[in-house]
Amino acid sequence: MFDRNKLIHISGMLITLAALWLLLSGYFKPLLLFFGLVSIALVLVISLRMELIEYDKPDVLRQTLRSIPYGFWLLVEIFKANIDVCKRILNPSLPISPRLVRITSTQRGDLARTAYANSITLTPGTISIDVEGKEIEVHALAELGEETLATGEMDRRITAVEDKGYV
């Protein structure tokens, strides 16, 4: 009935949902575990019927686990950008030079491009205003934010994660 790829996707989703349920509830009584199992089965059946599972991409469990290193890199970038913006705010002369920049993203899928635009907005000093096709319009607080984006390091990393099938 199921081929191998489908089975991997379904079991990956099962494990992810079960882990999430256990983390959020913390109950180990048999009755409540049974209720948890029923709700997981319900979610699985609904997402199968709505055809939400993308079989041409890695399963949910793998996607989640493999985007963790990027998350840590992004945390460091957010920290650096925060210090820069904080310095500008606390500087009495307020050294800002706001500008609009258009950058081209190299991701193929919508999910990866959303992750890119989200990361840009999450980093203080840059906000993605508009997305048209492959172009993202970015409002930058100062030159530095634009320069760190212009090197395309973040874009390169997300595309690498996508190409390996991570995001």
Add this chain to the structure above:
Amino acid sequence: MSEFINVLAYFFVIGGAVAIVIGLIGVYRMPDFFTRLHAASIVDTLGTIFIIFGLLLYSGINLVSAKLILIMLFVLITTPAAAHALAKSALHGNLRPMLDGEK
């Protein structure tokens, strides 16, 4: 050792509070809508991360810390979406951002 970790937790929570105050000062000082969003994103990121990291240190490793990490992930995914929606609707509502050289 747990004393030390508690002090570290206080340090992070206070650091988060300081970050939020800096963000608010930024919202007050910035000249227009878009630059104010930049200042507000300090509150969203540094404030949230520091406070939740402090609480993580305080709670130790148990179910509560797992939930805290999930809360942090949720906040970090949703707040940029809200900021983007604000910026996009402002731009499409013909609010032109103040660019450099127009000060």
